[in-house]
Amino acid sequence: xxxxxxxxxxxxxxxxxxxxAAEEWGIDGEEKARFEAKVVDIACELSGNCPANCxxxxxxxxxxxxDGSLLLVAKNFDNFAGAAADLIGFFGKRIVADGLxxxxxxxxxxxxxxxxxxxxxxxxxxxxxxKDWSKANGGKNAAQWFRQxxxxxxxxxxxxxxGIPGLKPDKE
Amino acid sequence: MYALxxxxxxxxxxxxxxxxPVSILGDDGKVYVVLKLEDDGxxxxxxxxxxxxxxxxxxxxxLFERDGVNYLFVTQVADDQGIINLTHAENGIQPFxx
Numbered sequence: 001x002x003x004x005x006x007x008x009x010x011x012x013x014x015x016x017x018x019x020x021a022a023e024e025w026g027i028d029g030e031e032k033a034r035f036e037a038k039v040v041d042i043a044c045e046l047s048g049n050c051p052a053n054c055x056x057x058x059x060x061x062x063x064x065x066x067d068g069s070l071l072l073v074a075k076n077f078d079n080f081a082g083a084a085a086d087l088i089g090f091f092g093k094r095i096v097a098d099g100l101x102x103x104x105x106x107x108x109x110x111x112x113x114x115x116x117x118x119x120x121x122x123x124x125x126x127x128x129x130x131k132d133w134s135k136a137n138g139g140k141n142a143a144q145w146f147r148q149x150x151x152x153x154x155x156x157x158x159x160x161x162x163g164i165p166g167l168k169p170d171k172e
Numbered sequence: 173m174y175a176l177x178x179x180x181x182x183x184x185x186x187x188x189x190x191x192x193p194v195s196i197l198g199d200d201g202k203v204y205v206v207l208k209l210e211d212d213g214x215x216x217x218x219x220x221x222x223x224x225x226x227x228x229x230x231x232x233x234x235l236f237e238r239d240g241v242n243y244l245f246v247t248q249v250a251d252d253q254g255i256i257n258l259t260h261a262e263n264g265i266q267p268f269x270x
């Protein structure tokens with residue numbers, strides 16, 4: 001396949017919940033959902049390329065539902081973070097996933113807010129990304145990890161906040 | 173929130189660094205989730221993906237469709253025009269400003 005395209009990323013973010021149950025984020029097409037499913041490596045499911053241990057958290061993971069459908073998990077509970085770190089510990093196992101099923105005209109995806117080993121494991125919040133980030137960064141508060149992250153700083157320093165070197169925001 | 177082009181570039185980098193799946197919005201209007209980029213089999217916070225966020229690119233690859241989602245295994249970024257969608261003058265920096 002050949003395509004001319006523009007790289008985009010979806011920005012969604014989360015706020016603190018009061019209990020182990022999904023909360024609304026106000027995204028068009030969202031609906032609260034809790035279901036059991038098997039954690040799988042999406043690339044492995046599609047292509048048969050299946051590295052050991054699911055890629056050690058460096059490959060996008062999905063949820064294989066009992067009806068055979070494969071659901072892309074695009075988000076966890078942290079700001080601007082995915083759910084691979086939350087799911088890798090459950091690779092190949094069934095979990096109870098709690099979060100938001102977001103159906104758009106282009107595709108459906110899932111934002112994981114809480115998870116537990118099925119059927120009755122202990123609930124935990126899907127915020128492993130910031131836990132890991134804080135640990136890797138000397139215990140820094142990770143609430144605004146995206147403004148402190150070395151990879152982000154390097155990229156923005158090189159390309160600028162608008163992605164075009166030399167193009168800077170107007171100063172009021 | 174306006175989520176395209178220069179106005180949204182910083183946010184796109186944040187999301188890619190955070191491991192959110194990155195997609196290509198094709199000229200056909202379809203979204204293609206990138207699961208592989210050239211020789212790198214990883215697709216969570218892939219360093220190359222960070223560098224081409226928001227860029228207009230031409231890619232070659234293998235397409236898989238499953239349950240209404242298009243997944244793309246990119247074998248080659250054939251062309252990279254950089255960012256051509258200039259949205260910052262009207263929209264500033266999205267979200268949060270600078």
